Amino acid sequence: MTSPVSTGYDFSAPSRIVFGWGRRREAGGLARSLGRRAFVVCGSRTLDSTGKLAEILQSLRDAGVEPMRAAMISSEPHVEHVDGCVSFLRQQKAGFGDLLLAIGGGSAIDLAKAAAALVAQQSKSSLRDYLDSAGDGPKISNMPLPVLAMPTTGGTGSEGTKNAVISSRDPPFKKSLRSEMMVPRVVLIDPELSVSVPPNVTAWTGMDAITQLIESCISRRSTPATQDIAVRGLELALPPRTAWGTGLPPGDLALVPVVSAFHDGSSRPAREAMAQAALLSGIALANSGLGMAHGVAAALGIHCNVPHGLACAVMLPAALRANLAVKNAGAQFLRAAIAMLGDRKMRLEPHSIKTIGAAAIELIEALLEELKIPRRLSEIGVTREQIPAIVRDSRGNSMSGNPRELSDDELTRILEDML
Numbered sequence: 001m002t003s004p005v006s007t008g009y010d011f012s013a014p015s016r017i018v019f020g021w022g023r024r025r026e027a028g029g030l031a032r033s034l035g036r037r038a039f040v041v042c043g044s045r046t047l048d049s050t051g052k053l054a055e056i057l058q059s060l061r062d063a064g065v066e067p068m069r070a071a072m073i074s075s076e077p078h079v080e081h082v083d084g085c086v087s088f089l090r091q092q093k094a095g096f097g098d099l100l101l102a103i104g105g106g107s108a109i110d111l112a113k114a115a116a117a118l119v120a121q122q123s124k125s126s127l128r129d130y131l132d133s134a135g136d137g138p139k140i141s142n143m144p145l146p147v148l149a150m151p152t153t154g155g156t157g158s159e160g161t162k163n164a165v166i167s168s169r170d171p172p173f174k175k176s177l178r179s180e181m182m183v184p185r186v187v188l189i190d191p192e193l194s195v196s197v198p199p200n201v202t203a204w205t206g207m208d209a210i211t212q213l214i215e216s217c218i219s220r221r222s223t224p225a226t227q228d229i230a231v232r233g234l235e236l237a238l239p240p241r242t243a244w245g246t247g248l249p250p251g252d253l254a255l256v257p258v259v260s261a262f263h264d265g266s267s268r269p270a271r272e273a274m275a276q277a278a279l280l281s282g283i284a285l286a287n288s289g290l291g292m293a294h295g296v297a298a299a300l301g302i303h304c305n306v307p308h309g310l311a312c313a314v315m316l317p318a319a320l321r322a323n324l325a326v327k328n329a330g331a332q333f334l335r336a337a338i339a340m341l342g343d344r345k346m347r348l349e350p351h352s353i354k355t356i357g358a359a360a361i362e363l364i365e366a367l368l369e370e371l372k373i374p375r376r377l378s379e380i381g382v383t384r385e386q387i388p389a390i391v392r393d394s395r396g397n398s399m400s401g402n403p404r405e406l407s408d409d410e411l412t413r414i415l416e417d418m419l
């Protein structure tokens, strides 16, 4: 494989990132830097019921920005959600001087990014036409309305990416609307907003971030910049000095941020670490692509309705095993594994990609166990009869970044072994 450095690369990221505990109070000023009217897409009823959303909207009014509620979404966005939101924006004559404020997890941010892009285009087509895989549908050519993204789940990293993942029931698919111009203009991360995220969602979104960091580090489209970002994200998500896992002396899994937040949602250091890791995972994946775990996760979402983060977590050990033996990804795999293992690496003999990689996989498996994430596909509702369709629909953009080419037969075998 040609080195990615010699072929050059692009890098996109949000123009401005504001990070800090309690900094949601700055939302008004940041919104004002983007427009005078903010269409709000919210993904959390809890934020609404606890008064946090009202507090944020008041900070907008205080800064001279008129907030208007455009959508509330509690599931992964479908074509109809986006078309509905765009139609509302058109009724309100949204345009220059307006922005979208997305507050929530990946679902809310993806919905806002897609709506902000579509409302700015000349074509009044449904999102379905833009997602047409034949490629002859309308394209994103005009600059979208600016998006201010306030992530609340510490997981998906959608605040740092240039795509919006959209599902459809009929025909069933999960596709991305993608444009360099869709990266949120400003990202405001207040990890305190994630304290009310329930334990299961904390575990799934946290594992999504970890999967994104690993897959973007070992992706065949990774670059020096994305590898460094992903490695730093892994060090934040799996701090090197925690003594746990892999047959080492009895450790304390509770020191790992995602586990700590799973058991105690109000843990500030844990929420801060995961919010940063998630942001870095989004920036890394937007510029490097992903791999097998995400490829299969999309198909598990389409056919078995498995939440994205849970699907990624279940697939991660198998994806790592499948890539462990890939020669051309060895150096990248080693970097990711060393970042995950930290000091623990020193106790492994011999220091080979095989032992270090195997220890990293063991670490992930211990983490899944602690987070009560199932290991078998049957436990998340997958049947043997669904496997051919899952294999077929795993071949999206994510799978194309996987270091190793997997034939349909091989992927079928891997999935059958996981039933």
Ligand SMILES: [Zn+2]
Binding pocket: 156, 208, 209, 212, 294, 308, 312
């Ligand atoms: Zn993901």
